[in-house]
Amino acid sequence: MMQHPLLLHTMLERARNVFPKKEIISRDYSGMFRYNYGEFYVRVCRLANVLQKLGVGKGDRVGTLAWNNHRHLELYFAIPCSGAVLNTLNLRLFTEQLIYVINHAEDKVIFVDEDLIPLLEGIKEQLTTVKSYVIMTDKKELPQTSLSPVYSYEQLLAEAGTEYIFSRDVDEETVAAMCYTTATTGNPKGVMYTHRALVLHSLSECMPDALGLSESDVIMPVVPMFHVNAWGLPFSATWVGATQVFVGSRPDxxxxxxxMQNEKVTITAGVPTIWMGVYALISKQNYDLSSLRKIINGGSALPEALLNGYREKLGLDITHAYGMTETTPLVLSCQLKAYMKDWPQDKKNKILLKQGTIVPGLEMRVIDDMGNDVPRDGKTMGELVLRGPWITSEYYKDPERSKEVITPDGWFKTNDIVTIDEEGYVQVADRTKDLIKSGGEWISSVDLENAIMSHPAVAEAAVIAIPHDKWDERPMACVVLKPDRTENVSEQDILDFLDGKIVKWWMPDRVVFIDEVPKTSVGKFDKKVLRQQYTGR
Incomplete structure (x- = not known):
């Protein structure tokens, strides 16, 4: 067989050659921006020439501080296809973490969306490697800024040549992109994605029993492009020639x-807090979302009540998926097997609420503390470990923490505690730090949260461990009520609701009502903030 390298430019060129008329739609600052893959290709070539003009060479890191938009998509391809490394900067990191990430990656140039300029202005004196800034906006005049030297993205493109020859003489193991974890302790960790990893990940992602993307789809990722490459969807969607819709700055x-209504979106993807907000809106206002065929949920499990609500409202089941920064990210996708589709709905729900089965191309194990495989009984908990061509083998310039996550025989330790059933479906019980050990037995905070959130008056719930003299730890529920139910629900109401839905020893010792569950930079529940507030640890 030919020794043919797997490189991102093949995706780009396929989109130009096969789907030049297909649309890319982007919510820009002054309105909607529309163009096609043929025009997109020319702009990517212009951008590659711009990078060369700015002194970006092979292996140089280029930062992007941007929302989901067409310019960010252009950077997704121009940077790695010209030999540099795309470093997507998480705009919701703490200031100290953002400074660390930029300096640790040694970003040479940063491309920044117009409304995010203040994030850089406040830290520019502490950035040690950045040589220039490029502002992305659809306005002719750049905003006043203290960043220097600073350039206009659109002006640079207008002045650049339209021809660029993407090198074929590149090792497929060359780093194409990198993303930093949203650290809960210590500094964020850098994960490197090679061309080979991104191509193979996209190939698997498009398969029918993974995420099932095709040319006929209209794909709208809500998950940010600064978080694990928007779950790889911009790469996969470009490769198959799907219409892409980008939500722009601060979408609500x-x-x-x-x-979704106006562009007839067929596939969208995001974290549970997104789908909670959308469901609250479509429950009050009429929207024609009949074009939707798949809503992908990741980050954490949805409550069963929300799964049922979307089925009743839109006639479709939400697709659970699982992954992490270190896994590029797709690992699991939950689809019913053919013989399950005639099962009673409550039995199907038990499957649909799991994170799914391993996607083609990866291997997995669920192991106990001794490294032995746990029974596939859907009850016994163990740690999920992985290996495969898009699973990280090390953190960028961080050998000590790299050793902590790779086993001696080469498996990546996810730090997620899961169960696996006889059908191969995996359910995440908890992160190791969020499990509650009470009297020597484990309590899954995730399962307990989902049980609480099935209460019709509850908007959000987070469960944490609180110290206990006798049982070591006991669960405490932090509950956010829906705005119209804040005066009608008591702690005892929540406990009475849980009675019969969970085993007795899982019953929370306390229920506290709060205004909002703290969120991480990517919209997940940030339980470490609650632990610090209520336990000081």
């Missing part, structure tokens, strides 16, 4: 519903 549920 109304923006998302308007886009």
């Amino acid at each position: 549920p109304k923006v998302l519903c308007d886009l």
Whole structure:
């Protein structure tokens, strides 16, 4: 067989050659921006020439501080296809973490969306490697800024040549992109994605029993492009020639519903807090979302009540998926097997609420503390470990923490505690740090949260461990009520609701009502903040 390297430019060129008329739609600052893959290719070539003009060479890191938009998509391809490394910067990191990431990666140039300039202005004196900034906006005049030297993205493109020859003489193991974890302790960790890893990940992602993307789809990722490459969807969607819809700056549920309705979106993806907000809106206002065929949920499990609500409202089951920064990210996808589709709905729900089965191309094990495989009984908990061509083998310039996550025989330790059933479906019980050990037995905070969130008056719930003299730890529930139910629900109401739905020893010792569950930079529940607040640890 030919020794043919797997490189991202093949995706780009396929989109130009096969799907030049297919649309890319982007919510820009002054309105909607529309163009096609043929025009997109020319702009990517212009951008590759711009990078060369700015002194970006092979292996140089280029930072992007941007929302989901067409310019960010252009950077997704121009940077790695010209030999540099795309470093997507998480705009919701703490200031100290953002400084660390930029300096640790040694970003040479940063491309920044217009409304995110203040994030860089406040830290520019502490950035040690950045040589220039490029502002991305659809306005002719750049905003006043203290960043220097600073350039206009659109002006640079207008002045650049339209021809660029993407090198074929590149090792497929060359790093194409990198993303830093949203650290809960210590500094964020850098994960490197090679061309080979991204191509193979995209190939698996498009398969029918993974995420099932095709040319006929209209794909709208709500998950940010600064978080694990928007779950790889911009790469995969470009490769198959799907229409892409980008949600732009600071999207809210109304923006998302308007886009899904107006652009006839077929596939969208995001974290549970997104789908909670969207469901609250479509429960009050009429939207025609009949084009939707798949809503992908990741980050954490949805409550069963929300799964049922979307089925009743839109006639479709939400697809659970699982992954992490270190896994590029797709690892699991939950699809019913053919013989399950005639099962009673409550039995199907037990499957659909799991994170799914391993996607083609990866291997997995679920192991106990001794490294032995746990029974596939859907009950016994163990740690999920992985290996495969898009699973990280090390953290960038961090050998000590790299050793902590790779076993001697080459498996990546996810730090996620899961069960696996006889059908191969995996359910995440908890992160190791979030499991509650009470009297020597484990309590899954995730399962307990989902049980609480099935209460009709509950908007959000987070469960944490609190110290206990006798049992070591006991669960405490932090509950956010829906705005119209704040005066009608008591702690005892929540406990009475849980009675019969969970085993007795899982019953929370306390229920506290709070205004909002703290969120991480990517919209997940940030339980470490609650632990610090209520336990000081």
